[in-house]
Amino acid sequence: MAASANALKNVVVVGGSYVGKAAAKELANILPPTHRVILIEPHTHFHHLFAFPRFAILPSHEHKAFIPYTSLFSSSPSPSSHLILPAKVLSVSTSPNTLTLDRPVQYPPSSVNTPISSSLNNAIGTTKQIPFDYLITATGTRLSPPGSSPHDTKPLSISFLQSFQSAITSPSTSHVIIVGGGAVGVQMACDLKELHPGPTKKVTLVHSRDQLMPLYHHRLSDIVKERFGELGVEMVLGKRAVVPVGGWALPVPGQEGKKKMVVNLAGGETVEGDVIIQATGQQPNNEFLVGLETQQQQQGTEEKGNGKVINPINGFVRVEKTMQFADERFSNFMFAVGDIADSGAHKAARPGSMQATVAARNVVRLIEHEGKTSEGEDVELELESIEVQPAGIHLTLGLTKNIIFRNPNPAVGQMEPTYTLKDDGKEDMGIEGVWGRNGIKVSGPQEYHL
The missing domain is CATH 3.50.50.60 (FAD/NAD(P)-binding domain)
Structure with missing residues (x-):
């Protein structure tokens, strides 16, 4: 018999850009039926940031850069179990594990079998407090406009x-x-x-x-x-x-x-x-985590601003290769992935998505380990780790010209960069394929206005 919506445990992903979206999707595919994904993201649509520099210059395509989240969980075993909450996280508390949002959202859903859009409209009540069992931070960084938009709609x-x-x-x-x-x-x-x-x-x-x-x-x-x-x-x-x-x-x-x-x-x-x-510049979106340093001070174990959670040099979250928080007080249930993570990897969607996959799998391993130990089994916990690769990029050099470039990899004896110059780009940067990869098949131009 399926668990009720209110009985499900929450695995929360904060941030719905490339990496957060990847983490939420992976989790929805592999979580046990006792858990659900809650993606918390203030933007009503996914912002395809890669297209912003082009669409800020070239008219008639800008609306295509904003893609509905409606199909995010459509390929998961139980799409209606999972939620997308339109809000910004202001702070996190660990006694108990709770996220405070900037606006009321409808939670909890009334039924696990109710579609996401319906469950948000017919929920039991509204709240700014969201409980969680596991947390994946994927808040990324703020780019200067027009590399990003300050608006949510x-x-x-x-x-x-x-x-x-x-x-x-x-x-x-x-x-x-x-x-x-x-x-x-x-x-x-x-x-x-x-x-x-x-x-x-x-x-x-x-x-x-x-x-x-x-x-x-x-x-x-x-x-x-x-x-x-x-x-x-x-x-x-x-x-x-x-x-x-x-x-x-x-x-x-x-x-x-x-x-x-x-x-x-x-x-x-x-x-x-x-x-x-x-x-110029990328500012880490770490504000909601700053309070974790303060919580340590209040508990008398550490001084405020000790930098165990956030690296004071660069503002990124300290993590292990497993993408767990490096601070052992939070490592069993908190992860950081993508640009916000001080992982040693370059800041880009591809390595971030690989981190998201590792973090999601490790969450599931922790859940499974918790279940086995609660039943008295003595089992060793083995988590996956990321492997940091040389920086690479796919860079446009005009409307059609572009380059795929990868730095040298001395670890395998590769001392020179590898690159491929191409002349196959499209004016709209192949945006139809991006919508398709987000679960929306575009059958006509009007659908880009969804």
Whole structure:
């Protein structure tokens, strides 16, 4: 006989971007019937961030970057057992294990066999407190706009990307300055000059180092610079931009060209343009975990801010190779995966998704081990570990040109990078396939507005 919805134990995933979505989906496929997945994510739709740099420049595709979560659990053995709660987690407590949300959500569901959308509309009550037995943190990092959207709903996020399009394509905009020579900056610079060739729209990329894409072998920087030369992208390298508090002003529709904007460089020089796009830095979304350090202090075992949970140097969550929290007080039931995890792996969706799989499997192993030990069995707990691989990236270099690049792997005697230059890209970056991989088969253009 199936357990009631209220009797199910909660495995909560916080964060529904690439890695959190992967963790939730894997869990839903392998959890025992005694447990359910609860994905907590403030965005109403999955944000396909890889397309943001392109869709912030190229009109008519921006709505395709926001994909409904409705089919996330559709391929799992019991889709209706699992929940998606639209909220942001503010804090976590371990006495008892509870997450505090920024808004009331309908919980618990009235029936385990009720579809997700219905169960949220017909739940027993509303609460800001969600209990959990296991927690996977996949909150990632905050990218500067337009690498991310500050809005939770699809209509507002669409308007947000359109505001960049309007500012960039305006006849009043003759000079676009991009600050940052990482993936977002490089991709936007290439797209801009391919869409706006010639002298009518100047594009300048400012980067603090001489090497672009500094996480990677210098050969990638050389390739990007060659491409910039072909397209006419100007570069100011080895000079750090002074980022104003709060960043540069975002585009305001209708104000294009009315006021020049200035990038001040650390050496005293300036670069003046019409639009400034900030493509620097990733800020870890760790705020809801900060209280764990305080809880340690209150219990008299550690000092506040000791850095056992969050690495004070970079803000990422300290983890073991099993993706468990490194702090042994929480390691038996808390995991961190993806960009938020201080795992030693580079920050990208592919390694993050591998971490999500390992974490999900380890949660199941802990559940199974708990069941066996409660029955008196003496069994050894064996958990999976990740294997950190050299950094790799699939980088667009214009509307169709792109490169797949991987750093050297000295551990196996590979001392040079490997890469493949391609010219098979699509204007919409193959977005139909992305929707399909999210469980939604697009049969007509109107469906992109879901």
